[in-house]
Amino acid sequence: MASAVTTTTPPVERAGYGRLLRTPGAWTFLLPGFAARLPFAMLTISIVLLLRPTTGSYGVAGAVAAVTGVSMALFAPRSGKLADRYGQSAVLVPGVLIHTASVTLLTALALGHAPLWSLFAAAVPTGASVPQIGPMVRARWAATLGHGTSGGSGTVGGHNPLMATAAAFESVTDELTFVIGPVLATALSTGLHPACGLLAEAALTLAGGLLFASRRRTAPPTDPAPSDTRGQRASALSIPGVRVLAAAFLGIGSVFGGMQVALTAFTQEHGQPGLNGLLYGVFAAGNMLAGVACGAIAWRTSPQRRLLVSYTALALTCSALWTVHAPLPLGGLGLLVGLCIAPTLITGYTLVEALVPATSRTEAFTWLTGSVALGQAAAVTAAGQLADGFGASAAFTVPLAGTALALVTVVALRGRIAPRAQTTRVFQRRPRVTT
Known part of the structure; x- marks a missing residue:
């Protein structure tokens, strides 16, 4: 009888979007997470749309945007490591404040026709402070599903089959932000003022990042780097x-x-x-x-x-x-x-x-x-x-x-x-x- 029950309810067949989105507590970080990650899709194009008319060069605009990308790539892992150790909120709150200030500074320098070196200098903290919302949402999925809150029977051999569904859901969400974000940034920059796209990115990062940081209940566990296990350091x-x-x-x-x-x-x-x-x-x-x-x-x-x-x-x-x-x-x-x-x-x-x-x-x-x-x-x-x-x-x-x-x-x-x-x-x- 037990074997019959096992064969008629294989957990892998249930790993779909409906079950994933019914995970307790999921929506408390999904909606704020989407709002907080949308600005990232606006950043590069907003920089280009601002710097092209203020500097007169696509090359300069693209170079400054590239600096933000490289800066983010170099600093993002450090941000993630700090979030694992001290908690996502402890990293997000100062991060979004620094990012908002850096974007505001970059905008002011561009509008003021500041020297080129100052634009590159401002681009470094702008990219380094980009909130890593996508990785943080994925870490929350891993923590939530790993603890069996979506139904302990779905976990097989320590691996929840819903993790693949969650990864797919996050990939689709990422793509959706890159459909909406550039369109919104372009409309603001070309329809209102070249600086509006970048300023909107800063405002959305601040509001969305702080809202996401306030959802502490679904945050993954932290690692205080105990002295008894060197591997965790x-x-x-x-x-x-x-x-x-x-x-x-x-x-x-x-x-x-x-x-x-x-x-x-x-x-x-x-x-x-x-x-x-x-x-x-x-x-x-x-x-x-x-x-x-x-x-x-x-x-x-x-x-x-x-x-x-x-x-x-x-x-x-x-x-x-x-x-x-x-x-x-x-x-x-x-x-x-x-x-x-x-x-x-x-x-x-x-x-x-x-x-x-x-x-x-x-x-x-x-x-x-x-x-x-x-x-x-x-x-x-x-x-x-x-x-x-x-x-x-x-x-x-x-x-x-x-x-x-x-x-x-x-x-x-x-x-x-x-x-x-x-x-x-x-x-x-x-x-x-x-x-």
């Missing part, structure tokens, strides 16, 4: 699997950055610059559709295998981008690239839950998002140089090179992203330590 990057995933996410960042520049150059070469937004929208739509589908599927293959398959597909689709010379086939290929990105991102974030102790997950997630930002900044620079010197086709080789190098790394070190039994036992002990 180490950075999440000391875990081999996290380093492999960071390399993989650098390649994903190269796709985002390379596509942005290459599509712009491509549409200009064809005398149809208005198609740029449409083509990039098709690319983003593929990402969103794949993200929705990934969360609805009851996966029976291991995350490690899914990552290898999806990354191989991503590299293969990127390898054909430079051969396309017409907008319609490029749109179709861009859709395929987008469809391959979401499964790769989602699986990577899912692996963190199995590889990293609960007290280091926020930092681990920030290493991954920082890797995407760093890869994107490098790709924007490289693709821009190639587009200027050799045309749009050459710029499309940046996603190819980035994903190919990352794929070689992931395949060669695939054993390091396989979840280990000892990691699972750490997760199973964690609730008893925190209660």
Whole structure:
């Protein structure tokens, strides 16, 4: 009788969006989290839309925006580590205050036609203080689902199948912010004043960040770095699997950055610059559709295998981008690239839950998002140089090179992203330590 019950109610078949969103306490951090992460999607384009008319140069505007991206990538992991140790609210509150002040300073310097070096100087704290809301939301999902609040029967071998659904949900949410954010920033900057987009980003960061920080009840447990275990003092990057995933996410960042520049150059070469937004929208739509589908599927293959398959597909689709010379086939290929990105991102974030102790997950997630930002900044620079010197086709080789190098790394070190039994036992002990 017991075996019959077990076979008729397999938990993996229930891991869908409906069950995920019924998780007790989920909405208390989801809605504030969306409001707080939306400004990040407005930051880069708002800087460009402000600095282009005030400096008269797209090159200067892009360089300042790139500095914010690199600064964020370098400082985000430190922010995540502090959040794991002292709590998300303790890091968020001063962080959003610093970010608001830095953005306000950058805006004032731009409007006052200040020297170029001062713009770069202000861009550093602007990027370094970007609130890491996405990683913090993912860490809250891991803490909430890991403690069995969504139903202890759904946890198998220390791993809740809803984590893959949560990773898919967060990927879709990220894409949604990058659909809404740039449109809102553009409307404000072009319809009202060039500074309005950046000022709105600062205001939304302040309001959304403080609201999210106030939701302490769903925050993950902190690690006060006890003296009896040296392993808990180490950075999440000391875990081999996290380093492999960071390399993989650098390649994903190269796709985002390379596509942005290459599509712009491509549409200009064809005398149809208005198609740029449409083509990039098709690319983003593929990402969103794949993200929705990934969360609805009851996966029976291991995350490690899914990552290898999806990354191989991503590299293969990127390898054909430079051969396309017409907008319609490029749109179709861009859709395929987008469809391959979401499964790769989602699986990577899912692996963190199995590889990293609960007290280091926020930092681990920030290493991954920082890797995407760093890869994107490098790709924007490289693709821009190639587009200027050799045309749009050459710029499309940046996603190819980035994903190919990352794929070689992931395949060669695939054993390091396989979840280990000892990691699972750490997760199973964690609730008893925190209660």
